[in-house]
Amino acid sequence: MTxxxxxxxxxxxIVNAIAIGKGSTLGIDTFxxxxxxxxxxxxxHITSENKTISxxxxxxxIENMIPKKILEHTKLELDFKSNIPTGYGLKSSSAxxxxxxxxxxxxxxxxxxxxxxxxxxxKTSIQTKVSxxxxxxxxxxxxxxxxxxxxxxxxxxLHREIAPxxxxxxxxxxxxxxxxxxxxxxxxxHAFEKSWQLAKNSDYWNAAILNGIATTAILNxxxxxxxxLMEKGALCATISGNGPSIMAITDKKNxxxxxxxxxxxxxxxxxxxxxxKKAYVHEL
Numbered sequence: 001m002t003x004x005x006x007x008x009x010x011x012x013x014i015v016n017a018i019a020i021g022k023g024s025t026l027g028i029d030t031f032x033x034x035x036x037x038x039x040x041x042x043x044x045h046i047t048s049e050n051k052t053i054s055x056x057x058x059x060x061x062i063e064n065m066i067p068k069k070i071l072e073h074t075k076l077e078l079d080f081k082s083n084i085p086t087g088y089g090l091k092s093s094s095a096x097x098x099x100x101x102x103x104x105x106x107x108x109x110x111x112x113x114x115x116x117x118x119x120x121x122x123k124t125s126i127q128t129k130v131s132x133x134x135x136x137x138x139x140x141x142x143x144x145x146x147x148x149x150x151x152x153x154x155x156x157x158l159h160r161e162i163a164p165x166x167x168x169x170x171x172x173x174x175x176x177x178x179x180x181x182x183x184x185x186x187x188x189x190h191a192f193e194k195s196w197q198l199a200k201n202s203d204y205w206n207a208a209i210l211n212g213i214a215t216t217a218i219l220n221x222x223x224x225x226x227x228x229l230m231e232k233g234a235l236c237a238t239i240s241g242n243g244p245s246i247m248a249i250t251d252k253k254n255x256x257x258x259x260x261x262x263x264x265x266x267x268x269x270x271x272x273x274x275x276x277k278k279a280y281v282h283e284l
Contacts, residue, residue, distance in 0.1 A: 001037055001038065001039050002036075002037070002038040002107055002283070003035065003036070003037050003038075003283065003284040004035070004036040004038075004103045004106045004107045004281060004282070004283050004284070005033065005034070005035050005036075005103070005281065005282060005283075005284060006033070006034045006036070006098075006099040006100075006102040006103040006106070006279065006280070006281040007031055007032070007033050007034075007099070007279060007280055007281075008031065008032050008034075008095040008096075008098040008099040008102070008142050008143065008279040009027055009028065009029060009030065009031050009032075009095065009142055009145060009275045009277065009279065010027070010028050010029070010030030010031065010032075010084045010090055010091050010092070010095055010142060010272070010275075011025045011026060011027050011028060011090070011091040011094070011095075011138055011141030011142050011275075012025065012026050012028055012090065012091075012141075012169055012171070012240040012241075012247045013025055013026075013089065013137075013138075013208075013211070013238060013239070013240045013241050013247075014026055014147070014199050014204050014207050014208045014211065014236075014238070015137075015192060015195045015196045015199050015207055015208070015211045016185060016192060016211055016215055016239070016241065016242070017133045017135070017136075017137050017150070017152045018132055018133060018182055018185045018186065018242070019185040019186050019188060019189045019191075019192035019193075020189050020192050020193050020196060021133055021151070021152050021153035022137075022149075022150065022151050022152060022153070022196050023133070023136075023137030023138075023149075023150055023152055023196070024137060024147070024148065024149045024150070024196060024199035024200075024204070024207060025091070025137045025138055025140065025141035025147075025148050025150075026141060026146070026147055026148075026163055026169075026204070026249075026274070027141045027142065027144065027145035027146055027148075027163070027274065027275040027276065027277075028169050028272040028273065028274060028275050029272055029273045029274070029275040029277075030082075030083050030084045030090065030272050031082065031083060031084070031095070032080060032081075032082040032084060032092065032095040032096055032099050033080070033081045033082070033099070034078060034079070034080055034096070034099035034100060034102075034103050035078070035079040035081075035103075036076065036077070036078050036103040036104065036107055037076070037077040037078075037079075038074060038075070038076055038077075038107050039074075039075045039077070040073070040074070040075065041074070041075030042071070042072060042073065042074070042075055043075055043076070044058070044059055044062055044071075044076045044078070045075070045076065045077045045078070046058055046078050046080070047077070047078070047079045047080070048079070048080035048081075048082075049080075049081065049082075050080065050082060050086055053080055053086065053092075053096065054093060054096070054128070054130055056128050056130075057093060057096065057097065057124065057125065057128045057130050058078065058096065058100055060124050060127060060128050061097060061100045061101060061104075061120070061121070061124050062076065062100065062104060064120060064123075064124055064127075065101065065104050065105070065108070065110065065120070066104060066108060070108070078100070078103075080096065080099075082095070082096075085173055085245070085270070088173055088240070088241075088243070088244060088245040089239065089240040089241025089242050089243050089244070089245050090171070090240055090241070090245055091135070091138040091141065091142050091241065093125060093130050093131065093135070093138075094121065094125070094135050094138035094139040094141075094142045095142040097120075097121035097124065097125060097139065098117055098118070098121055098139060098142055098143050098279055099279070101117045101120055101121055102117060102279060102280075102281040103281055105117070105281075106281045106282075106283060114143065114144075115157075117143065118136060118139045118140060118143060118155070118157075119136075119155050121139050122134030122135060122136045122139055122152070122155055123155075132182070133152040133153070134152055134155065135152070136150050136151075136152040136155045136156075136157075137149075137150040137152055138241070140157050140160070142279065143278065143279045144157075144160055144278055144279075145163075145275040145276040145277050145278060146160060146161055146162045146163045146275075146276045147159075147160065147161050147162075147163050147199075147202070147204055148160050149196070149199050149200050158200065159200060159202075161202065162276050163274045163276060164274065165273070165274050165276060166251065166252065166274075167235070167249055167250065167251055167274050168249070168250060168251075168252070168255060168271055168272065168273055168274070169247050169248070169249055169271065169272045169273075169274070170234075170247065170248045170249075170250060170255065170258050170259050170262065170269065170270075170271055171240070171245055171246070171247045171269070171270045171271070171272065172245060172246045172247070172262040172265060172267055172268075172269055173244075173245050173267050173268045173269070173270065174244050174245070174246075174265065174266065174267040175266045175267045175268075176244065176266070176267075178244065181218075181219075182219075182242055184218045184219075185214075185215070185218055185219075187218075188214050188218060191210060191214040192211065192214060194210060195207045195208075195210040195211045195214070198210065204236070205235045205236040205249070206236075207236075208236035208237070208238045208249070209226065209230065209236050209237065209238070211238045211239075212226040212236070212237050212238030212239060212246075213226055215238060215239040215243070216238075216239055216246075219239060219242070219243055219244075222246070225237070225246065225261070226238065226246075228261050229248045229258055229261050232254060232257040232258045232260070232261050233250060233251075233253070233254025233257055233258060234248040234249060234250050234254065234258045235248075235249045235250060235251070236248065236249050237249075246262075248261075255271075259271070
């Protein structure tokens with residue numbers, strides 16, 4: 001029996017990509033571990049503690065990678081363990097995509113570049129309607145870690161750099177998962193273009209602040225909260241992805257003050273470290 005383990009990390013948004021098809025992201029040390037076991041038999045069998053994991057996405061990724069003739073004589077068992085909350089804009093789907101692709105490529109001895117892995121994940125996300133833009137920015141941050149600036153429509157990574165590892169992300173997960181009208185984001189494309197240009201020039205904190213003010217106002221979230229978090233010493237604050245989570249990046253000195261700003265709200269608070277490590281895969 002062949003047994004492969006892939007580990008891919010999570011991420012948060014700096015610039016939402018929906019409005020202009022270009023985005024920016026930052027890696028954090030949340031993770032997805034995927035164990036792939038390959039036996040004689042037939043079928044794709046998925047197990048996970050998280051019941052909201054997208055089996056449609058996973059099945060389609062495997063179908064796009066492995067010829068049907070091989071799948072008819074191979075039993076694949078995939079076990080997922082993750083501490084990334086799903087449905088909050090924290091890039092769980094992108095992390096899962098890369099983990100599935102990396103583990104299948106290793107199991108079936110398929111040579112794939114980093115770009116091949118990212119593009120297959122993004123294209124399949126569009127194909128299965130898991131993502132509007134393919135979330136290439138999310139995929140890059142999950143795969144590489146650090147700061148990433150992308151053109152999602154062209155599926156190109158334009159800029160990447162190491163992020164300060166001493167910082168932390170404080171993430172608020174509201175009890176209500178209600179999201180605003182995502183189509184309205186495109187009505188404010190000039191704000192997102194400005195935000196993206198800031199990120200492209202490595203001015204990530206101001207990029208995220210502008211993104212945060214724009215997305216919270218459009219998606220019926222808490223625009224005032226962004227400014228309150230900044231007043232407490234956060235380097236930036238924004239909705240991550242399409243929400244509803246709100247994240248703030250802070251240093252250790254201001255961590256408790258920033259965290260306290262979230263404490264009176266109805267929901268959960270989680271913390272994560274900045275991640276600069278690349279996703280990896282190995283055979284047991």
